[in-house]
Amino acid sequence: MSNKLVGQSIRRREDFRFLRGEGRYVDDIHRAGVLHAAFVRSPHAHAIVKNVNADAALAAPGVVGVFTGADLEKDNYGSIPCGWIITQRNGEPHHAAPHYPMTRDKARYVGDQVAVVVAETLEQARDAAELVEVDYEALEAVIDMTKAMEAAQIHDEAPNNLCYDWEIGDQAQVEAAFAKAHHVAKLDLVNNRLVPNPMEPRAALAEYDKGTDSYTLWSTSQNPHMLRWMLSGNVTDIPETKLRIIAPDVGGGFGVKIYCYVEETVCLWATKQVGRPVRWTSDRSESFLADAHARDHLTRVEMAMDEEGRFLGLKVDTTANLGAYLSNYATSIPTYFYATLLAGPYATPAIYCNVRALYTNTAPVDAYRGAGRPEAAYLLERIADKAALDLGIDPVEIRRRNFIQPDQFPYDTPVALTYDIGDYEASLDKALTMIDYTGFPARKEEARARGKLRGIGLSSYIEACGVAPSSLISRFGAGAGLWESAEVRFNATGTVTVLTGTHAHGQGHETTFGQLVADALGVPYDDVEIVHGDTSQTPMGMGTYGSRSMAVGGSAIVKACDKVIEKGKKIAAHMLEASVDDIAFDDGTFSVAGTDRSKTMAEIALAAYVPVDFPDGLEPGLDENAFYDPLNFTYPAGTHICEVEIDPDTGVTEIVEWVAVDDFGTVINPLIVEGQIHGGLAQGVGQAMLENGLYDLESGQLVTGSFMDYCMPRADNLPSFKVGYTNTPCTHNPLGVKGCGEAGAIAAPPTLISAIANALGVDHIEMPATSEKVWRMARSAAAAE
Amino acid sequence: MPEVTMTVNGQEASGDVEGRTLLVQFLREHLRLTGTHVGCDTSQCGACVVHVNGQSVKSCTMLAVQADGSAVTTIEGLASGNELHPMQAAFHENHALQCGFCTPGMVMSAVDLLQKNSSPSETEIREWLEGNLCRCTGYKNIVKAIQHAAAGDAA
C-alpha cells in the first residue's frame, strides 16, 4: 500500500479536547446529588486504633455519615489482594498480610485510612473529618529497612516483618566463578524511594443504582477490568455483572494508577450505604501519603572478572521495602521484574540474587515506570563502571567486551529469560557518534578553563517489556494472565469502532491504534474510532503498563483485523461469485485474483449488515474479536550517554548533552515514541538528582510530603534530549514492536550518575545526587588533590 | 455568603461563594469550567493557571472574592470558535502534551510569557515554566512549541 500511516509522525487526534479544556477526567464528571468523602488518616506511623468517636463529626453541618473499616466488614468487604505469590527459598509462599479497606485494628503508616466522612460538600466533609476523635496507642515505628527485622511486629502474619526471602540463579556456579576471578568489583547502592506523582491526582466517583442493584465507578485507573476483577473477585460481594468501571481521561499513570486502592473501594461501599453518588479526589498531600511509592532498595553488588574485564559471575544481595501493606503487584517487582533482568545486555555466565522484602511503616511500594528493571539496570551499569575503573579499562570498552553478540540470539540468560533479538553494539556505536565521544577530553579541558567540572557517563540497558506471556509469568507466581484483547467492529456505513482492553493516559492510543487499523484494513484513518476504558463497552482487557499496549494490545488488534479480513473474503467470494481461495485483499479492496472484479471494504461492510442472499453458513455482520497472548517478553535495549558540567562552588549540575539511542523494534509513530522517551528520561533524571521519598526514621513522618519538599523535575532542570534509534524488530509479535514507555526511566539514572561521578573523579555518588551532595564531594575531592 | 461577579471568557458570571472559595473552585464547581485543573495544594504545579485581567495567575492561589469584578480567561476561552489559538496549535504540532492534565495551565502560562517577551530564548522559556509542572513530556516539546509559537510558525 502506498500511503502507509505506520511509521509516520501523525499529530495526535486526542490533543484537541485537551487543548481546549474539554478533556473529561474523573474529577470533571458531575452527578446529581453527589456527596463528598474525606478520609481521616493516621498521623502515626504505627499505632493501635483503640477507639473512633464520631459524635462531634456527625453533628457537624452537612454530614451524612462517618464510617470505619468495621462498617465495611459488616458488608463482607474483604482484603485488597496481592495477586502475585512469591515462593521463598524455603519453598513457602510469601507472608501475606491483609489490607482491609480502612484498617480494622492498627494504623500502619502515616496516612493510613482510619475513617471516612461523607458530607454534602467537600468543605463540610473535611471540616468534619477534623472533628473525628481517634484514640491511638502509638507503637514503635519501623522505618529503617536495615533494622526492620529486629523491630516491632507490623503484621501478625509476617514474623520479623519479612514478607519473603527469595533467590534466583545458581549460587554454587557463582561462587565457583568468584573463586577463579582475577578481580571482584563491589558496590553498595541505594535505590531511592520515589513518589510517582502523575499530575492528575487519583479520584473516584461511585454511583449505586437501586433499581438494577448495580454500581458505576469512575476511577483514575490504568486497567479498569483488573480493578473490577479485584473488587468483584476479592474485595466485595458485587458480581462483575453489576459493576461497571469507567476510566475516562486519566492524567498520567506511570504505574501508580494500576492498583485497587482503599479510597475508591470505600466510595463504592458508601454510595449504596448513603443512597447517593459519592466522590473523592485526592489532594496532592494525600497523594504523597497514600499513593503507592516506588523503588526503595538497598543492594550490595559484586562482579567477578577475568584479567580482560570479562564478567564471570554476578552476585546481588537486595533488601526491598514493600511498605506497610502489599499493593496488588508489590511482591513481583523486586523479584521477577528485577532479578530476571540482571544479565542486562551482558553475557555474564553465572548470576545469583537474593532478595529479602520487608514490611515497614511506610506507604505501600509497587510498580512505577520501569518497575524493577530500573533497579536492575542501575546496579549493573554502576558495577560495570566500577569494574572499568578498577581494571583501568575504558567504560565503553568493558561493555563491548561483555555484550551478548548478535549471533548469540535467542539467548538464554542465567536468570530465567530468553532474549529473542538485539544488537547492543549498534546502539552503543551510534550513541558514541552522536555525542562525539572522542571529542570529550577537549570539551572537558575547555570546561576546566571556565572553572567547571565536566563529566561523561553512559549506560547500556535492557528491559523486558510487552508484559507478559501468561504461561511464563504464571510459573513465576502471577495470579492472572497478561494477554490483551481487541474487537474490530465495522459499522454498516463502513466506519470502524475498535475496542481495546488497554487504556491510554497520555500514550496517544487513539492515534497510534488508528494508524495501525487504517493500514491493516485500508480504511480512512478518520473513520476509525478507538474506544477504551469502560468495562461495559470493551472486552475484558488487562490495561496499560509495562510497555505493553502496542506490543500486546496492538498485536491483538492486528489479529482481530486479520479475522475481519478473513470474514470479508467470505463475503466478497459470495458477492463476486468466486471461491474464497481466489479472493485477495489489498489496501481495502477485495478482488478476484487475475480479474478486475473487486469490492471495497465499505461495500463488504454494508453487505455484511444487509445480507440479502447470504448462503447457509455465512453469518451476517463484520465484527471480530481477538485475544493475543505474547510468546515472550520483548527486549528493548539501548545506550544513553550524557555530559554534565558541575559548578564546584555551588554543586549545581547542569546536564549539557544527552543522547538516547534505543532499539524499540518497529516504531509506529516516531513523534509519540520520542515523547515517551523524553518523559521517561525526565523521571529518570528526577530519580538521579532531585527526587527522594524520605521518612523520618524515628517518627515515620513523610518528610518530603509536598512539591515544596519533594523536588519534581522542572523545565530548567532538563536538557534538550537528542534521540536516535536502531532497529532489530521483535521476532515474535506481528508488528515487530518492543515498547518504549519505560526506557528513559531505566536508562537515565545510571547514565547521569555515571557522568556526575566521572566529573567529580569519584567511583560513585548516591542518588539523588543533589547539589548539596555534589558540592560536598567536589570539596572533598578538591581537598584530596 | 458573598456574591461575586466577573467576566469569564467574555460572559458575565456570578455566584454565591464562601469567603474561602478559591477562584479555581468557582470556575470548576460553580461554572463547571473543568478545563482548569488542580494538581497540588501548595501552589506549585501550575495546572490551574488562568488569566485575570490579562495576566497569568494560579487560580488555586486566589480567592474567588479577590477576582470579583475582573475579566478572567480560562483555557475554554482561548480558541476563537473552531480555530485554535496559535499557542494551542503549536502544542498540537509539536506534541507538547501527553496526558493533557498540565496542558491548560501550560498553555495559559505560555501565552502570557509571549505577551511579556515576544521572542524568549530557550533558557528564558525554561525559567518561565518553573511554576508549571509536567510529569509526562520532559518539557522539551513544550519548549519547542513555545519557540514555534513565538516565531509565528505554529503549523
Ligand code: FES
Ligand atoms: S493547583 Fe497546583 S499551582 Fe494551582
Ligand code: FES
Ligand atoms: S502532559 Fe501529562 S502532565 Fe503534562
